Amino acid sequence: MSGLVLKLGPRERVLINGAVIENGDRRSRLNIITPGAHILRLRDAIHPDEVTTPVRRVCYIAQLVLSGDAAPQDARPQLLRGIEQLSQALRDPDSRAQLAAATEAVLASQYYQALKALRRLLPREERLLAQARQ
Numbered sequence: 530m531s532g533l534v535l536k537l538g539p540r541e542r543v544l545i546n547g548a549v550i551e552n553g554d555r556r557s558r559l560n561i562i563t564p565g566a567h568i569l570r571l572r573d574a575i576h577p578d579e580v581t582t583p584v585r586r587v588c589y590i591a592q593l594v595l596s597g598d599a600a601p602q603d604a605r606p607q608l609l610r611g612i613e614q615l616s617q618a619l620r621d622p623d624s625r626a627q628l629a630a631a632t633e634a635v636l637a638s639q640y641y642q643a644l645k646a647l648r649r650l651l652p653r654e655e656r657l658l659a660q661a662r663q
Contacts, residue, residue, distance in 0.1 A: 532562040533641060535570070542571040547597055568641055569595040573648065583618070584647060584654040587611035591635075591644040601638060608635045608643065615650070624650060 535543060537552040537559065544550075546567050561568060569592060580589045590607050593599035609632065616628045627646045634643035 532560055532564075533566075533568060535559045535561065535568070544569040544571060544574075544596055565638075567595055567597040569644075573644065582654055582658065583611070583615060584650045587615060587631075588644055588647045588651070591640050591647060594640040595644060601640065604640075605635060605638075612647075619650065619653065621653075624653060 535558065537543065537557050539552060539554050539556060541552045542549055543552075543559075544567070545561070549571070573592075574596075575585055575589050575592055577589070580586050587608060590599065590604050590611060594601050594604045612628050612632050612635070616625065619625070619628065627649045630646040631643045634640070634646060
């Protein structure tokens with residue numbers, strides 16, 4: 530079976546096509562087989578007030594597509610441009626690999642996978658910003 534597999538913890542919430550769904554008391558696994566469904570784990574969601582850094586900005590654009598608040602055809606060029614800008618600043622091999630994975634996901638219209646790859650850059654960005662503040 531192809532599609533997205535979501536493994537949810539107890540009481541974890543997920544947004545699917547605009548509906549918030551809360552898991553029960555046990556871990557569970559959902560197989561999303563509908564192509565193009567808008568899916569966002571609420572634990573991964575970035576609040577608009579938290580969009581204060583370059584990586585968070587690009588993550589937020591992907592999140593808007595997943596929540597259904599932005600059309601993929603409108604967000605795609607913004608995402609690709611944002612990823613390109615990040616690649617000019619984040620030059621280490623691991624960051625490059627995550628940015629390449631995010632680019633491939635956007636080009637394949639797999640915005641959940643793009644968000645997942647971009648979120649892996651958040652700790653690195655936080656460390657770099659902390660160093661710059663010192």
